Amino acid sequence: MSGLFGSGSSTTTQQASNTTGDISKDVTLNSPPEDGISEITFSPQSEHLAVSSWDKKVRIYEINQQGGSEGKALFEHEGPVLSCCWSKVSHTLTTSYPQSLMLSKDGTKVVGAGADKAARMLDLQNPGTPAQQVAAHEKEIRCARFVDVPGQQTPVLVTGSWDKTMKYWDLRQPNPVASITCQERVYTMDSKDKMLVIGTADRYVNIINLDKPGEFYKTMQSPLKWQTRVISCFTDATGFAVGSIEGRCAIQYCEEKDASSNFSFKCHRQTPPNQSNVSNVYSVNAISFHPQHGTFSTAGSDGTFHFWDKDAKHRLKGYPEVGGTISSTAFSRTGDIFAYAVSYDWSKGYQANTPQLPNKVMLHAVQADEAKPRPKVGKR
Template identity: 70%
Template sequence: MAGLFGSAASTSQANTLGDLSKDVALQSPPDDSVSDLSFSPQSDHLAVASWDKKVRIYAITQNGGSEGKAFFEHDAPVLSCHWSPDGTKVVGAGADKMAKVIDLGANQNTATQVAAHDQPIRCVRYFEPPGSNAPMIVTGSWDKTVKYWDLRQSQPAATVQCQERVYTLDVKKNLLVIGTADRYINVINLSEPAKFYKTIQSPLKWQTRVVSCFPDASGFAVGSIEGRCAIQYVEEKDAASNFSFKCHRDPPQNNMTNVYSVNAISFHPQHGTFSTAGSDGTFHFWDGVAKHRLKGYPTTGGTISATAFDRSGQIFAYAVSYDWSKGYATNTPQYPNKVMMHPVGAEECKPRPSVKKR
C-alpha cells in the first residue's frame, strides 16, 4: 500500500500547495542547530532545545511574535525538551547524559538535575502515570535503556532494557512508544511500565528517525531515513488500517530518486491530522484516515529538524537548521538556523469530508 498518497498528491498538486509568506521568525533563536521544539500545554510558550547546550523558553503571541523569557544550560548539546502537564516546568536532556528541570512557576533561574544515564539521553517526556496526579519523566538513552523518574527521588523508579540504542520515543495518555536502532519498536502500556506490551520491527525498511503517538493513543506514526512514513495501530483488531506511504522524495530522474529523512511528525491537537517534515526542507499536512495529503509547502531553504503544534493547533512551529545527516563537514556558518511560526489556516489541517460510495 506504499503509493496511497503518491497518486493523490500529484494529481491535486495545484490546490494543495501551501503558503509560507505569513510565517514569522522566532526572535533571538539559538546559536546552533535546533534539536527539539515543545509548546506548553497550558499557555502560549515554546521551549527550544539546541546544540548550543541551552534550552530556551519563549512567549509566543497569536500572530507569531515572540519574546525570550528564560533559559537553562547543559554541559553538552541538548537533544530533547518537553513541558510538564501543568505548564510550570520544562525538562531538557542531552549529550551530557543527564536531564534537567527548570521550575518556571517558582521563578527559578537554574535547572535541577533529575536524571542520569551512562550514555547521551536522546529523548525525554513528561507523563502522568495512570491513577496518579504526580507527573513523572521518562528518558530514553543510547545506553539502550529507558528510565522512569519520580522527581522526588534521585534514583530511577524503574529501568527498562531495550534491544538497542533509543533513537526516539513519545508518550500519550497510557501509551509509550520507543524506537531504537535496528528498527525495533517497543510499545508499553503505562499501567505496566516495566514491561513491553508488544515489540515489532518497524514496517519501514530503514533506520527509524521518529515515532509520534496519535492524540487518542490508539496508535502511532513512524518516520524513517528513506522518505517514508508508517501509520500503525496498537491493537491487532485495527491492523487492517496500518499502512505506509512515501513522502519527502524528489521526482524520479533517470531511474534515480533522491530520498530524504523524515525528521519530525506532529499531530494536530484538535483534528488528529498530522505533519511530516524532512531533510528536503519541506513540511506537509496529511489526513491519515482519508489517506490524503492536505497541504504541501515549498522548500524552506534548509533541512527541518523539529516541529510542533501549539495547544490550540493554530500555530505550527518548525526549525530550519542543520540536522547533521551529512556529518560535521556540511555544517557551515552560512547554513540557515531559525525557528518559524506558521499560522495554521482554518482549512489547512481539517480532515477531508469522507466520500461514501453509493
C-alpha cells in the first residue's frame, strides 16, 4: 500500500530521507536588511513580501515565479521595526467609504510598528507619498495586524505594545477608537476571521471575538510552562498554535467542546552526540499556517524548520540547519513559497549579536508532498 511519501515497503533509511526536506535549491532574497530581521509577511493578494528590521526600515520586495526578487519600496522608522503587516479590507465596507482612504483588496498598503512607539503606513499605490504615522503608544509597539471587525465600515488596525495595551485604530482618526489593557506586555498577536489572539508576558493568552472587539472573550494561561514567543491562528479560525522558549509547540482550540483535541509536543531540541541524557532546548520563534492545506511550520533558534500536520499529530518534513537562527517565517498567499529569515533572534542577549551573523531571507519552493496533510485512514 502506498503511503504519503512513497511505497509502504520502503526501508527505514528511505523513509527517513523521505521525511527530510531539501533546502539546496532555496533562493536568497536580493538586497536584504542590514540588521536583524524581526518579521516577514507576504501580501494577501500578490507576490510581494514585506520585511521589517532592526535597521529601522520596512522593505517591500516583488517575488517572481522563478524565485527572483526585486526591491520595490521601503520606508523608515525612528527606531528598530519589530513588526509589519499588509492591509486588507473588511467585507462590510460600503461605497460611501472615501475612495482615497480605502485599503485596497490587493494588499497595496504596508504598516510597520516598532521601538519608536509608532506604527507607520506606506501606500504603494502612491509611490511619491511618504509613510504616514497611523498609531502611537506610550512604549514600544511589538506587533500590528489588520482585523476584520463586523459592522465596521472602515478597515481597523490593531497594535499591541509593551505598555500592556492593545489599541484599535480607524486610520482616518488620530486617536484610537478603542483600547484594552492586558495583564502584561504584549509579545505576539495574530488574527483570523473574527478571532484575535494576544500573547503577553507571564504566559497570558487573551482571545477576542471581533463581534465584541472591546472585551476579552476568553483569558487563559499558555498550556506551555515557559515564555511565549509566538502565536499563530489556524486557517479555519477554530484555534491557534503557541510556541515558547522551551522548544515546545501547543495546539489549542478556542471552545471547550474541542478541548480533547488540545495537545503539545517537543520540537527544536537536539541531543549532542554520545550524550543521550542531554537535550539542548531552543526557542520556537515562528509558526506559519499553510493557506491551502491548514498544515503548519515551526522554526527556531536551532536554525531548522519543520512542517507538521496537527490533525494527524505528525511531522511531515524536517529540514537541515540553515546556518543561523530563524527569526520569522511566512507562506505566500497560494502556499507555493515558504520564506524564512535567517537572522539573530536575541535569544542570547545583545552580546551575542556580532557582525559575522547572517541576515538574509531565503525562499523555499514548496513541493507537492511537503505540506499536504496525511491521508485520512479508517479506524483499526
